[in-house]
Amino acid sequence: MKAASLLVMAGAITTVGTTLWSATPQTAPPPDSSQAAASASAPLLPPFGPPVAAGRTLSTADMTAANPLIPADIYRTPANTVGHGDLATFAWLSFISAVSPASSSNRGVPGGSFSTSGASSAAGPLVWETYQHRTELLPCSISGGNASPTPPQPWNAPPTYVIANSGGTACSKVSIQGAPSLPYNNLDEATQIGQNSLFYPTTPGRPNPATDAQVLFEARANQYEWNFVNQNYASLKPQFGPFHFSPAITLPTGTVEVKAAWRPISSIPQAQRYRYHTATVITYGGTDTAPVAQTQTYALIALHLIHKTQNYPAFIFATFEQVDTLTNQATKQPSGVYYVPSYNKVAYATPSTTTFPPSGTTVQNPNIGFSVTAPVAKPNGVSTPLPLGATTGFPGAKVVNNLVTIPVTQPVKLVPDVARVNAQALAAMQGIPGFNNQFVWQYYRLAGVQAIPTNDETTKDFYLANIVVESSQPGIQLFRGFPPITKGTLTNLRNQVNVIDYHFSGGQNFSMGGCQGCHGVAQTQNGFDFSFLFFGAGGGGFSPETVGIVSPAAAAARLTAKRYIQPTSNGLQAEPPPVTKN
Numbered sequence: 001m002k003a004a005s006l007l008v009m010a011g012a013i014t015t016v017g018t019t020l021w022s023a024t025p026q027t028a029p030p031p032d033s034s035q036a037a038a039s040a041s042a043p044l045l046p047p048f049g050p051p052v053a054a055g056r057t058l059s060t061a062d063m064t065a066a067n068p069l070i071p072a073d074i075y076r077t078p079a080n081t082v083g084h085g086d087l088a089t090f091a092w093l094s095f096i097s098a099v100s101p102a103s104s105s106n107r108g109v110p111g112g113s114f115s116t117s118g119a120s121s122a123a124g125p126l127v128w129e130t131y132q133h134r135t136e137l138l139p140c141s142i143s144g145g146n147a148s149p150t151p152p153q154p155w156n157a158p159p160t161y162v163i164a165n166s167g168g169t170a171c172s173k174v175s176i177q178g179a180p181s182l183p184y185n186n187l188d189e190a191t192q193i194g195q196n197s198l199f200y201p202t203t204p205g206r207p208n209p210a211t212d213a214q215v216l217f218e219a220r221a222n223q224y225e226w227n228f229v230n231q232n233y234a235s236l237k238p239q240f241g242p243f244h245f246s247p248a249i250t251l252p253t254g255t256v257e258v259k260a261a262w263r264p265i266s267s268i269p270q271a272q273r274y275r276y277h278t279a280t281v282i283t284y285g286g287t288d289t290a291p292v293a294q295t296q297t298y299a300l301i302a303l304h305l306i307h308k309t310q311n312y313p314a315f316i317f318a319t320f321e322q323v324d325t326l327t328n329q330a331t332k333q334p335s336g337v338y339y340v341p342s343y344n345k346v347a348y349a350t351p352s353t354t355t356f357p358p359s360g361t362t363v364q365n366p367n368i369g370f371s372v373t374a375p376v377a378k379p380n381g382v383s384t385p386l387p388l389g390a391t392t393g394f395p396g397a398k399v400v401n402n403l404v405t406i407p408v409t410q411p412v413k414l415v416p417d418v419a420r421v422n423a424q425a426l427a428a429m430q431g432i433p434g435f436n437n438q439f440v441w442q443y444y445r446l447a448g449v450q451a452i453p454t455n456d457e458t459t460k461d462f463y464l465a466n467i468v469v470e471s472s473q474p475g476i477q478l479f480r481g482f483p484p485i486t487k488g489t490l491t492n493l494r495n496q497v498n499v500i501d502y503h504f505s506g507g508q509n510f511s512m513g514g515c516q517g518c519h520g521v522a523q524t525q526n527g528f529d530f531s532f533l534f535f536g537a538g539g540g541g542f543s544p545e546t547v548g549i550v551s552p553a554a555a556a557a558r559l560t561a562k563r564y565i566q567p568t569s570n571g572l573q574a575e576p577p578p579v580t581k582n
Helices: 058-064 085-100 223-235 269-273 416-430 472-478 514-524 533-536 552-561
Strands: 162-164 171-173 196-200 215-220 258-264 278-286 293-307 316-322 338-341 345-349 397-400 403-407 444-450 489-493 498-499 506-508 565-568 571-574
Touching: 058 085, 058 416, 058 444, 085 293, 196 533, 215 533, 293 514, 316 514, 397 498, 397 565, 416 444, 472 489, 472 571, 498 514, 514 533
Parallel strands: 345 489
Antiparallel strands: 162 171, 196 338, 215 258, 258 293, 278 293, 293 316, 316 444, 338 403, 397 403, 498 506, 565 571
């Protein structure tokens, strides 16, 4: 799930006759003044590039520009619309900045051209890689079992990762024996938000989680979010148990978060490794209670970018993937990627009714009807049955050493607008002087983009997902509403309010799908403003997940540490019933 260069802008900017900043007053939540300037001891917040106007196209000049910047924003018409192709262009311009070489003197700022980083599969560090890792942003601070808020690591300091143990009772600094410094990429997540573990098979068609290559993840935040935490860390104290913050967190305009997925370079044939961006990363062996940090070479297979702008206070969500993740484009053979779920079966439920919105509420767009006995989703208007029942009955499921392995599928195809801009981006890359088949970024593509929340599941990219970040169809690939794991059962609530869009005066409620809907749970249920990073706030920090499949009890402990669930005597229990905020 998902660039550093940002400028807080005020006033009105017009493009092609359209007001860029919405004229609609944003009465709730109030804007946060901390975005205006960094603290005196920190570097100034970096600028954004120009906003994206309607009809903007990509060119070779974008690929060769020195120190390219993320766009400040993109238009949103008075009719509450934006061209999907324009959103795809915004996403690509953001990606171009994010994967450019980072400045050697200021983290999160471009220090070279996209064309330079693409010339080497091992280029780096990249701009997004020098964002602060979640354990730098919210370091563990526990003494005697009691957590207390502490400031983030200094922005321009070399990486220092302060982690919690799996029991949440002590902190430690990550170190690598014999290594004078730590790499930027710290792959401390081994599951997809606790719902499953993902693998590439050593032998196609013969999954074996004990020997196959596991996909690992990391999450990072830009300097705008760092600045917010740096100024407000003392107030980041959980209230009402481990799940809710009071008052709710309101991140500043300009916040960018990224989430990356990686696979071991050893799992990729030698002749195809030039098709991947690679880096030295930290992974964790041993056990969750006694993790052992080590460095290895991994290949980037997916990158989420989420960006809060003035026009889009519910964030713009874009996700990129390496083209061989599902089907190897060089050999035309399936990669065989599969997942091992953390639940035994899938059920669908609704809070109290099978239609949305609930009685007494007013929400734009069509009402939602949903059958809990024959559930379907309608990505891009195509009716798609949702899995239901025991995981052993899923299509293609195999039981290997008492573990259920389920092939990853991709029911949502690229929408034509996104495919068109992907082709435009590739053509622009091909114009770079010296371009050849070794240019690594040609092997990455935009999977989709979301910006305006809606209840209409037939809209473009409503079910935005990346097959190696949201690989489970019932849980997070065709996600909508709320997905608690309760007593070993994944129970999706398909019509739950999960996004409030404050572009509208007073805010407006939506039951949204895909990445935006998933992150919206952090906004509406936890008060975290679309960010799951704040589950580690208040000094509790984050505990790393070790490579490999863990026992059900350890899986429950991981989810509890993330505060996604509470442990019970008879399985995994979802957090308290969601509360709709108006």
